[in-house]
Amino acid sequence: MQVVALLIAGLVVAQLVNLAVVLLLPPPRPPIYTLGEIAAALEARPVQPRLGPPLVRAETASPPADSRMAPPRARRELAALLGAQPDAVRLSYNTAPMWAAALQHLVMLGRDPQDDMAGLHRRPFRRMDGPGFGPPTQDGPPQGGPAPGGPPPRGPPPMDGRFGPRPFGDPAQRPLYGDFTAALRLPNGSWATVTPAPGSFPSSWQWRIILWFVACIGVFSLVGILFARRMTAPFGAFAAAAERLGRDPRGPPLDLTGPAELGAVARAFNEMQVRIKRYVEDRTAMVGAISHDLRTPLTRIRFKLEGAEPALRANVLADVEQMEDMISAVLVFIRDANAPARRERLDLLSLIECEVDGAALTGAAVTLEESQPVAIGADPVGLKRMVGNLIDNAVKYGGGAKVSLHAEGGEAVIEVADEGPGLPPEELERVFEPFYRVEASRNRDTGGVGLGLAVARSIARAHGGELVLARRTKGLVAIARLPLPAA
Known part of the structure; x- marks a missing residue:
């Protein structure tokens, strides 16, 4: 209705301007x-x-x-x-x-x-025509003029040019x-x-028409721009809400004011957010419940193995312990996912230095390369876990880690590089799948349960960023990009 009203108003004003040009402006002078x-x-x-x-x-x-x-x-x-x-x-x-x-x-x-x-x-x-309109006489009125108050004279007009x-x-x-x-x-x-x-x-007349035309275009352009900005302003809030939903489905609902069509879109968006939140919570609760209930049969298996042969008991207990580790990792992952994120402004370089120092104290070959301070609004617990997982992976599979931080294009870029054997190109995305491990032996000393990179990417995406792996001449580099707050 607002667009239709603008079009009708534009037509009415245009016709009024045309009438003004035709009726008010003096006509063009003929040659x-x-x-x-x-x-x-x-x-x-x-x-x-x-x-x-x-x-x-x-x-x-x-x-x-x-x-x-x-x-x-x-x-x-x-x-x-x-x-x-x-x-x-x-x-x-x-x-x-x-x-x-x-x-x-x-x-x-x-x-x-x-x-x-x-x-x-x-x-x-x-x-x-007729007498009384000739040249005036010396005494006053023209010769042969009509008597005062009398009817005007009639007759054919004399063709004398007077x-x-x-x-x-x-x-x-x-x-x-x-x-x-x-x-x-x-x-x-x-x-x-x-x-x-x-x-x-x-011509001068055409110049006036052109100036009127240009003036009308200028006025309508200004009104159109203001009208369009008024109509499209809520879309900025809508885009921000969509981005916030991608980071955190538990965010507040969208509250928009504007045209009725946009209100219908906002209501549909809020309903979609509620469904996504309910879906994620239901699936997470289901996985958590299954993981928790698996501990009971694993405990019974432990008791039943007491009377088994030592060799068999050792092999089965190793698998049971591995399953318990996986269940514990899943429960920790679900607990962190359900915990409300606490966002605060922090110095990302200081957080990375703490993780590097903690890994170095354990004897790992971890160093912090030349970096620049970057302030970011984020969940400090989640970022500590993401950086820690990346450093642990680099140490386990690459023999060491070199960490750096810099800002680039409105993003904070964290790079964790190693000099290990690397990965084939087809494995660079697959390693982010939960419980997937490139190391096939499932040895607890050479690898975890396969959730480290999945958790790290989930944390990066929850902050509106992304985590990828890239090949180098020797080894791999994990690159995490996190958006910086607006100036």
Whole structure:
């Protein structure tokens, strides 16, 4: 409805602007020529019209076609100025504009050529025929004027040129309006034609129309931008809520104000968030319950192995202990996943230094490369576990770890590199699967239960980042990217 209202308002305003241009602006002034200028151009004499574009002269073998003849009186006066017979002169309008014909007939009645169209419209209509409208006498009113209060005189108008405020005594000064064609038959039988040169583009009237058009575009563009920003502003909050949902399904519901359509989307989004939260909680609780219940049969297996042969008992107990370790790891993972994340602003470099120092105290070959301090808003417990898992993996499978930290493109980048045997390309993603181990012996001394990298990637993604493995010339490097807070 808001978009439709904007379109309707735009159409209404556009039509109002068009009406203002047509009704309020003064009309374009028509080109005006005098019969003297036309006669000079036909005789190939230099002439510079004062109120119109230059005149173009040409010679043709035949006379031009008369599209609309000008008043006969104007043609006779033009022939008199040229000293030619009336049948040797042609004078006609090219486009037959009604306003040009009307103005020309007014001119024939003796109107002033300096009166423009607006002046003609403003003048009240007066009868100018009959006695009483001739030149004033020495005593006052014109000769033969009507008696005061009497009816106006009637009769045919005398054709003596004494009509209107100023008669045209000189035919050379009689104006001709509009686009015309004048022709004169030359002694050799050809015809000399004169027409106004095409007007320049844009004219003053066209400039005004263009300026109105540009002004309308500017106003509507500004209104459209403000309207679009008002309508799309809630989408920024919607995008932030979607990103927050990807990091933490337990986040607060989306509360948006705006168009009704956006409110329906917000309600659907909140319902989706509730379903995802319920789904994750149900699946996590189910896995936790299964893992917890598995301890009971494992305990019974331990008791039943007491009377078994020593060799068999040792092998089965090793598998039982491995299963208990896996169950313990799953329970810890579920416990951490269900615990509400406590986000706070912390110095990431200081946290990494603590983990590196703790690993070095155990005798592991762990060093901190040149790094830069980075402040980040995160869960300190989760990040400690992520960095610790990456260092443990590098030490177990690569013989040591080199840790570094830097900021790049609005992200904090943690790199944990080793110089071990590395991994084939097809294993770089598979090692993030829960309980997957590249080391197939399942030896507890050479590897864990296969949850270290899965937990580390889960923590990185919970913070809106990502964790990947990359091959190096020698060994692997784990790269964790975490988004930095806005400035």
